[in-house]
Amino acid sequence: MSVHHQVSSSVVLCLDPKFKAVMTVPHQITEKLQALEQETMPVLKNPLAFTIFLISLFVLAASILPSILPRLRLFTSQIPPITSIISTASRPHTTMSASDYNKELHVALLAVQRATLLTKSVFHSHAKGTLSKSDASPVTIGDFGAQALIISALQHNFPDDEIVAEEEAKDLRENSQLRETVWDLVQSAKLNDSTSEDVLGGALKSADGMLDIIDKGDSKGGNKGRIWAIDPIDGTKGFLRGGQYAVCLGLMVDGDVKVGVLGCPNLPVSDSEPLKEGIGADQTDEEGKGVLFSAVQGKGAESRPLAKGALSEAKTIHMKPLSNISDATFCESVEAGHSSQGDAANIASKLGITKPSVRMDSQAKYGSIARGAGDLYLRLPVRKDYVEKIWDHAAGDLIVREAGGQVTDTEGKRLDFSHGRTLKENKGVIAAPKDVHAHVIEAVKTVLGSK
Ligand code: AMP
Ligand code: MG
Numbered sequence: 001m002s003v004h005h006q007v008s009s010s011v012v013l014c015l016d017p018k019f020k021a022v023m024t025v026p027h028q029i030t031e032k033l034q035a036l037e038q039e040t041m042p043v044l045k046n047p048l049a050f051t052i053f054l055i056s057l058f059v060l061a062a063s064i065l066p067s068i069l070p071r072l073r074l075f076t077s078q079i080p081p082i083t084s085i086i087s088t089a090s091r092p093h094t095t096m097s098a099s100d101y102n103k104e105l106h107v108a109l110l111a112v113q114r115a116t117l118l119t120k121s122v123f124h125s126h127a128k129g130t131l132s133k134s135d136a137s138p139v140t141i142g143d144f145g146a147q148a149l150i151i152s153a154l155q156h157n158f159p160d161d162e163i164v165a166e167e168e169a170k171d172l173r174e175n176s177q178l179r180e181t182v183w184d185l186v187q188s189a190k191l192n193d194s195t196s197e198d199v200l201g202g203a204l205k206s207a208d209g210m211l212d213i214i215d216k217g218d219s220k221g222g223n224k225g226r227i228w229a230i231d232p233i234d235g236t237k238g239f240l241r242g243g244q245y246a247v248c249l250g251l252m253v254d255g256d257v258k259v260g261v262l263g264c265p266n267l268p269v270s271d272s273e274p275l276k277e278g279i280g281a282d283q284t285d286e287e288g289k290g291v292l293f294s295a296v297q298g299k300g301a302e303s304r305p306l307a308k309g310a311l312s313e314a315k316t317i318h319m320k321p322l323s324n325i326s327d328a329t330f331c332e333s334v335e336a337g338h339s340s341q342g343d344a345a346n347i348a349s350k351l352g353i354t355k356p357s358v359r360m361d362s363q364a365k366y367g368s369i370a371r372g373a374g375d376l377y378l379r380l381p382v383r384k385d386y387v388e389k390i391w392d393h394a395a396g397d398l399i400v401r402e403a404g405g406q407v408t409d410t411e412g413k414r415l416d417f418s419h420g421r422t423l424k425e426n427k428g429v430i431a432a433p434k435d436v437h438a439h440v441i442e443a444v445k446t447v448l449g450s451k
Contacts, residue, residue: 116263156201165217193309238361250394255418260395320372326352366396
């Protein structure tokens with residue numbers, strides 16, 4: 001085989017057809033190579049001539065290198081690095097196909113819908129089975145029941161995933177009457193669509209099994225792998241008062257929220273109903289009360305009516321465009337112990353906002369601004385030592401950001417869900433439409449900095 005053929009064919013063989021043109025060896029080079037081939041045989045028999053031949057080979061190589069180098073670079077840039085070939089081949093199938101999160105969203109929506117129906121049955125009964133936890137916050141039979149139902153559905157579909165959930169089963173293990181009440185509640189909570197029930201894995205098997213399921217929510221969280229965050233009833237005080245509350249579920253992958261779902265049974269279905277104190281209170285389910293909010297990273301946010309069986313049809317939601325910040329409606333906690341209402345009033349006045357705040361419990365605040373019913377959500381630390389919990393924010397954070405908002409802490413830092421069960425690197429929460437968020441943070445810093 002001639003030198004010419006070796007050079008040109010080896011290049012062409014390695015190439016994708018679309019790069020053939022780029023790598024065609026130039027004429028001057030092939031001519032020089034052909035001449036070289038004819039001179040080669042006699043020269044190899046004479047040592048002096050062989051040395052001269054080597055030197056001329058070197059000179060030739062040096063002269064053609066500048067013209068061939070860019071083409072070689074282009075060629076090698078088309079070859080993926082070996083490390084990427086190895087890592088793609090060894091990556092588990094779940095990671096490669098999980099990027100759409102369609103199944104995760106579907107399961108999360110149905111699980112939250114079923115758990116929300118359970119909490120509604122407790123909401124409408126007088127005996128809510130309220131206990132006081134060690135941190136003095138309340139927990140009800142609805143919290144335990146909703147957590148059991150959601151974890152059971154997640155375990156059925158994603159048995160290897162970790163779960164960070166707010167409640168634990170200790171009180172139920174120590175109190176058999178309470179355990180039986182929760183067990184009755186859990187057994188009677190079913191979606192009236194058998195296909196949807198099957199997706200969730202159907203009913204739980206036993207009361208003892210239910211306790212173990214509740215305790216599966218004890219993951220430490222962190223920045224590795226798939227971790228679900230559950231708040232079975234966020235805003236328990238609102239739940240007990242007859243106000244807003246939310247059933248919350250978020251999926252984090254390597255500390256980043258990918259899927260978020262909020263069940264808000266006491267908010268109106270209509271996205272256009274303006275946000276006001278006591279919203280939904282005088283409305284019945286038949287008149288259009290009860291909504292599910294959801295989002296998948298990179299795919300936008302949606303709302304749909306809360307249903308009793310299969311999922312209702314969804315609508316895309318967006319934050320409201322705000323041409324003038326002074327027209328904003330802002331919301332905050334009902335509980336003055338959860339967010340400084342004085343600081344919020346000062347920030348609002350700095351921004352020229354004259355409307356009074358809308359106070360509502362739970363992540364219903366995130367859902368309400370994501371659908372454009374309100375504009376801002378301010379959560380301003382009351383105590384220096386309080387650290388926010390990831391289950392109180394994971395779903396809401398994603399839903400607002402996917403609806404066109406920005407969510408940060410009071411210093412303008414993104415909420416960081418990769419530090420375990422708490423948001424220990426953040427203080428407070430400021431959520432606003434993207435284009436006015438920096439302006440709101442400026443006002444927050446001025447007011448908090450002057451204290
Ligand atoms: P919200 O209904 O928005 O007031 O928030 C309810 C959540 O506030 C509960 O789920 C608690 O985890 C959380 N919480 C409890 N104590 C505090 C506190 N001192 N500061 C901020 N949030 C708190
Ligand atoms: Mg909560």
